[in-house]
Amino acid sequence: MCSLCGTLGAAAHWSEGGGDRTQVGARRDVLRERHRRVALLNRVLRSYTLSVDEWEETAYILHGPSGQAILCNDLTAVFAEVARLRGGVALDPLDSTLLERL
């Protein structure tokens, strides 16, 4: 559990791979990948006036169009919150409009 915010540590999300975080080098790789994930995610989200930041290697902060900041544990939570901010409409990677924007 995080002593600051009381968040319970969950098992790593499947998308985070299987790196051993106890190894210094591996931990650096995990962090690098998390920042790269954020960069890629922001390329998808930017046309929806949304953005994401990495938070302490444990979570992501989703920024909404009216200044909301939502703590999300993993990618699944990020996309669930994105859908909530869009009135229940999930971002659909099969949507041709989204693909054209990319």
Added chain:
Amino acid sequence: MSERIPLTLITGFLGSGKTTLLGHLLRDPLLSDAVVLVNELGEVPLDHHLLRQVDEKTVMLDSGCVCCTIRTDLVDELRDLQVRQYRGEIPAFRRVIVETTGLADPVPVLGTLLQDPLLAAHYMADGVVTTVDAINAPLQARRQPEWVKQVVVADRIVLTKTDLAGADQPLVEALVRDRNPVAELLVADHGAISAAALIGLGVLAEDRRAEQVQAWLAAVEADPGDHDHAHDHDEYDHHAGVHAFALRFEEPLDWTMFGLWLAMLLQSHGEDILRVKGLLDTGAEGPLVLHGVQHVIHPPTHLAAWPDDDHASRIVLIVRNIARTDVEQSLRTFDRLAKPEPATTRGILA
């Protein structure tokens, strides 16, 4: 981590012969050290020293989808079994069999094993066995979404009552194959079938993951039916829109973007992405093995080496009402986005 205890899930629609099958399986010495969790002690007597009854109780998680519910009854029971075994109150057990009710969705059981940290450390899904009543399958396939889900997630399908189905049996087999071309189809003789054919499947065992994907690819490629007909509405009616297809990518896929894409796809179409299995070339020495049932994606593992000379990424999906071309185009677009633009020579040539 000590070796995890394999858990076999036996499911099947009402009256399809789950308990009769279980009764036969429990006579097999292979199950002498198994714990058996049943939902109800029904008319068919089950004789086993570690038979326990659980009441299916589910708790929905924040995501609100059915497959992400937690079976709290199983969490309590499986935790309790570990504690009691540790204290020596029950004999040591080496496998668990869970029989669901006839209307149950089997996916939450698989999700529960991953979601609960203690269960994830001590148990591992061994496989899903689904009984299909050969007499009533055509009607159930049309009217019961639970039937479709139980068939689609199966690793082994056991046809029952085939002695009564007679000439209709090949039609029922085709009906089942249309929805799940990757499961092995077996026929029970009055409930009797070899336990070895259903137990110890090891669908998530690391040393068998590549083999499992190859079996899926072979099944989809060998299937003579056209399974890419998601825009054909007559076929929707016939197959309930469920079809399987394989995608192939010659260039390495960007894993970070793939994870992002799949998480997004599951958020928007999770109810219709029924299963996914694949060997992915992510630029490493060996492939990354992917295995998922609806929203339940198992932690992917890297293999040290490819199982054969084909090093292309290959992904098999079983989906409902989603076209193969849409999925392929989407993944290619996302993957391209993650890769640097090819260097232009215009400036040099000018």
